[in-house]
Amino acid sequence: MERILIKETKEKVGEKVKVVGWINSIRDHGKLTFIDLRDRTGLVQLVGKELPKISNESVVEVVGKVAKRPEKLVNSNLETGGIEIQIEKFEVISKAKEIPIPLDTDGYDIEEGTRLKYRYLDLRRERLTKNIRIRSKAINFIRNWLTEKDFVDIETPIFTKTTPEGARDFLVPSRLQPGKFYALPQSPQQYKQLLMVSGFEKYFQIARCFRDEDPRADRAYGEFTQLDIEMSFTDQEEILKLTEQLFTDLIKKVFPEKKITKEPWPRLTHAEAIKKYGNDKPDLRKDTKDPNELAFVWIVDFPLFVKQEKEDFYHGIGKAKYAPSHHMFTAPHPDDISMLDKDPLKVRGLQHDMVLNGHEVGGGSIRIHQAEIQEKIFKLIGFDDKQKKQFEHLLQAFEYGVPPHGGIAPGIDRFLYTVLGERSLREVMAFPMTAGGTTAVMDAPSRAGEEQLKELGIKVTESRDKKK
RNA sequence: GGGGCGUUAGCUUAGAUGGAUAAAGCGCGGCCCUGUCACGGCCGAGAUCAGGGGUUCGAGUCCCCUACGCCUCGCCA
Secondary structure, three states: OOEOOHHHHHHOOOOEEEEEEEEEEEEEOOOOEEEEEEEOOEEEEEEEOOOOOOOOOOEEEEEEEEEEOOHHHOOOOOOOOOEEEEEEEEEEEEOOOOOOOOOOOOOOOOOHHHHHHOHHHHOOOHHHHHHHHHHHHHHHHHHHHHHHOOOEEOOOOOOEOOOOOOOOOOEEEOOOOOOOEEEOOOOOHHHHHHHHHOOOOEEEEEEEEEEOOOOEOOEOOEEEEEEEEEEEOOOHHHHHHHHHHHHHHHHHHHOOOOEEOOOOOOEEEHHHHHHHHOOOOOOOOOOOOOOOEEOEEEEEOOEOEEEOOOOOEEOOOEEOOEEEOOOOOEOEOHHHOOHHHHOHHHOEEOEEEEEEOOEEEEEEEEEOOOHHHHHHHHHHOOOOHHHHHOOHHHHHHHHHOOOOEEEEEEEHHHHHHHHOOOOOHHHHOOOOEOOOOOEOOOOOOOOOOHHHHHHHOOOOOHHHHHOO
16 A cells, blocks of 8 residues: 555545654543654644554554544644544654654744753754755745756856965875865856856855854855856846846745845945945845745945055955955946055945845855956955965966956855744754754764874874864 | 853753752653543762862852953944
């Protein structure tokens, strides 16, 4: 006999069916026992007599007859509340021990360390199951939408090279080249620009990114996912339009209960945002208490450079008065190029931030494709020949026919966390890390064995070792 | 790297001023219950009070250190 899904049982009144799943709850009335059985499609009530001893969350297989419930016994809170299954055969497939954390609540008041230790159970919680499923739906929608628009989904390497910019890198020691390290990518930035040189013209990737910086509620430690997009022969207008269309369609399809405050999305210059709202990620919702309101806003015309405080370095390398406000490949506004020499701080960059309900959910820019402008930027941020050499591969690629290009990278976790109104990014990730940088369930990082370290040519000093 | 708050039963918490046999709800176990769906009733088990050190006649409570959790500043091209 073939198993049917719980949501299908309500169509089978009078029939004998087989269902499988987890025991959601048990109500034992002595002679008569009610069990709520759960599978991935929902709950259904089972009724039986003289059942074997069974614990919550055990996995069982049940054969029985689907019976219509009398009018006054219908449970309108359950999708299958109009029927119940009269147990004929009840088999325990896998008995569950006492579950260490309650699963029938939203889980917010349980200490997160405990939830993450038992994340595989925590994920049985309805709220998390929903979040993870809707994440899948959203990503699937994005993939299909972009693919239809002629974008190519391309995977870029996870083992890559450390570059002297941005956040702290995660390093992976090389065995074949002892003493050398790979870096995990902070974003596929350089690869996607190389793909433009390759002529794909339209690229996207649901890309995993890695940054070794301390976390916040809206910033996960370690790894996160972004929708990475790059286009050739484009301009800022096209990038904004495309992104806006994609996310508007996504919300209408996957989050139909949400409403967007203003369409098309308003645009503010960086200067306007600072002046009017005091920050560059304003919350433009009319009613911040309405969980279904989504207020998008574009922030454009960022200053290309920020002034360096003190005798500061640009991330420990470029010794200069200026640092890029986005990154060093952001193109200057064409109207401002003449000011690059005279007054760099007045130069606007072709950069755009996508802001939703006061959260920066994405950023991007038109990139520089002309060698002489790139050269000027390097000079202004104080790069010497040695530092420039770190980007030689990209500059060299640009010598073989580079199309004008640009893109954007909305954060998937950040977007979902904002749309779903969650209190932490971890609530939309299946297996997030703790703020202290240990992984859920597996408790990484862990010590490496002597042999492993030896192969990698790594010595752990005594003092370091004692620390933990 | 700095700061804040926290750590008492499986979970969530209560334990003013130092003086209990460390308390409750949920969960768990046993018994009773044929219409519950947050079932109900009775009984019961369950705690090295995060770990270590100190002050004191006496520490869950005060002090110090460590670990862990969450938040935050720095940081996050």
